[in-house]
């Protein structure tokens with residue numbers, strides 16, 4: 028008889044609470060933050076500056092780069108894993124892409140410079156490898172083309188990111204090394220690689236127009252507003268990951284592995300392949316993020332670009348209700364988590380909070396948000 | 408309804424306990440007395456509320472209404488620690504051991520034995536080990552206290568759980584299906600211990616679906632149905648033997664119970680699975696057998712006989728070795744042992760005996776678990792959630808599984824109902840060979856019947872089954888032939904008239920049966 032609801036229903040409020048999705052808590056917190064900020068601004072006589080569409084769009088724009096990574100991170104963390112390498116990977120991929128793009132665009136110049144150096148007997152500015160690449164690009168007829176250069180750079184990014192992810196996946200699944208260790212190694216290695224390519228400096232794009240298009244452009248909306256492309260990519264990534272996680276075999280398997288890996292093995296789930304695919308997807312997310320962020324700045328700083336992306340992404344994921352131990356992940360929650368981090372930063376600026384205290388506020392909000400979500404006490 | 412009146416001072420008095428889980432009322436006003444020096448049986452169908460009631464006594468669940476008094480005082484148990492302080496120890500239906508720790512450390516987990524004096528910050532290893540030896544010996548469990556728990560079989564883990572509960576020196580000992588995975592020998596030792604404890608004035612609550620056991624050891628038996636206490640009987644009132652069991656079963660399910668083994672149909676001559684010379688390091692030696700088309704082949708043996716290991720070896724969950732000329736053939740073709748996925752692909756499904764550790768993904772829902780091993784069939788290419796629910800609902804009906812909603816988390820189901828979902832998961836893969844390891848573990852007597860009927864229906868459709876069970880009745884009633892394993896070897900294959908309880912026991916313990924008992 029327990030399958031028919033009993034007539035007396037105890038504590039209706041509790042039951043109503045239990046039915047809410049996991050991300051309801053963070054959403055409520057986000058609303059509170061927004062209301063508080065708006066009220067504060069208004070009372071101060073600042074009008075509704077926070078609510079102005081350009082401000083809101085700007086918040087999402089600024090956080091879409093981390094957001095895309097956070098979407099990938101949600102998959103990894105639902106699987107019971109983690110990826111700490113994403114920030115460094117963004118710097119490396121972005122830098123490498125620009126480096127390749129510049130080689131294409133400036134190929135004739137490189138060849139000439141190398142030839143001139145040889146004539147007057149000094150060491151050339153460019154290494155033999157880069158000179159050979161320049162020759163190759165010129166010989167296939169793309170040397171000097173800005174469009175081809177941008178295309179090549181982006182293609183390199185979109186290939187190298189997933190490859191790096193696949194490498195992590197193989198080490199984790201086949202090498203049986205903990206994801207924390209593997210990607211901690213990546214965290215150190217990729218940034219170092221990026222820095223060594225430019226001696227710790229900056230990758231400056233040689234594409235004045237085309238390369239910046241995706242990161243800086245957008246779809247025009249009403250009243251001179253634009254919806255920036257990175258925001259659109261963020262939204263697309265979220266929708267794709269949502270479908271993947273909730274409606275496909277892959278997603279079901281990710282959840283199962285995160286919950287109980289042994290049961291997954293016994294259920295004939297290809298655990299290794301699912302892990303490799305997941306880290307490859309995180310690599311893809313890093314690549315897309317790297318592409319957009321480098322395009323937006325039209326440069327990559329080997330020391331600064333992508334710094335702490337991994338921490339912001341993880342923060343967004345846990346604020347959104349995904350369990351650190353795996354098995355329960357929500358994409359909607361992660362999106363809310365990203366927005367929340369964005370709103371906190373923006374709000375603190377508007378409230379003229381001391382810059383050095385902003386990290387503290389962020390930290391407290393993250394811990395508090397996770398604390399209030401622990402409705403299923405035994406599970407946390 | 409309770410017959411408490413004659414007992415002047417119950418140790419525990421449960422009054423009007425109600426427990427609601429969201430939309431499910433698990434307990435609906437239960438009154439119950441538990442007296443010192445008695446063994447109180449608790450029986451009921453899967454999902455009747457037995458475990459929930461005991462969890463209330465163990466301080467794990469807070470009742471929605473009602474009270475629990477201990478020694479005449481109303482107690483507000485806020486956690487297992489409270490219950491333990493009051494002298495209530497509990498053996499849970501599901502295992503709760505720390506896999507990485509040793510047997511001895513698990514037995515004294517939370518009650519570590521420490522040195523005296525200045526050394527009190529350090530665990531006294533010698534005392535811990537000696538204590539563990541003592542309690543394991545008490546229940547004739549042949550387990551080395553220094554073994555990490557993760558290396559034990561599920562039955563051995565259960566023995567460790569029992570030793571842990573005993574070592575608490577509790578006044579009240581609650582046992583939730585302690586013998587579901589134990590074989591006759593361990594069960595006998597456990598029941599002897601239960602009687603000893605009763606003699607010392609301990610109150611024991613004994614939950615089991617093995618009614619013969621309940622009638623044999625309990626002084627009073629409480630029957631729960633749908634969260635309500637139906638009646639309290641003494642075994643004497645019910646008569647003896649099978650009559651008493653049948654009467655008790657009828658009280659549980661609320662209708663007359665028929666004989667629970669439907670008649671067998673003959674198997675067909677073709678050989679479906681042939682295993683020759685298969686060894687699993689340290690567990691199985693040169694095992695070989697054949698499985699015929701439409702046959703139900705039983706595997707009997709004591710704990711550690713290697714039955715589970717053999718099955719896991721066949722499906723690729725363990726590394727195996729073959730002697731010369733050995734190998735596995737499936738429908739005449741050599742079977743390449745890879746991993747579980749290859750086996751499932753080839754048409755062999757294996758239901759694990761450990762539903763919590765290996766069988767189910769507890770964080771996921773009922774439907775998600777049911778379709779997990781056969782998910783490909785539900786992808787077009789996105790998962791068809793509707794089809795998933797239709798199929799799940801079908802099993803819920805066929806195996807009378809008690810669930811709230813089809814997407815409810817599986818850990819909100821009672822133990823027996825979880826077991827049925829684990830079984831459904833493998834039925835759904837549509838195998839040619841179905842290996843069932845303790846398929847009816849924790850399943851009530853009515854649902855067992857349905858599972859037996861389902862297995863027979865499958866054999867009519869061309870499925871062949873291997874059934875590993877610690878319940879001898881089940882093997883003898885269901886299987887065409889019974890293979891008896893002993894210490895990793897196949898000791899005998901019994902069929903027809905030779906397949907009797909005595910025959911199986913004789914081969915399981917070996918010719919030197921007394922030696923085997925002696926070295927425990």
Ligand SMILES: Nc1ncnc2c1ncn2[C@@H]1O[C@H](COP(=O)(O)OP(=O)(O)OP(=O)(O)O)[C@@H](O)[C@H]1O
Pocket residue numbers: 029428429431432433451452453454455456457458459460500809810811818819820821822823824849851
């Ligand atoms: N945490 C929970 N959330 C929701 N429902 C629950 C929860 N725990 C138990 N239930 C429900 O309460 C009822 C009683 O469950 P309980 O585990 O007490 O049954 P049981 O008598 O021990 O059965 P079994 O013989 O299968 O072990 C079941 O319908 C079950 O689905």
Ligand SMILES: [Mg+2]
Pocket residue numbers: 457458459500583821822823
């Ligand atoms: Mg139970």
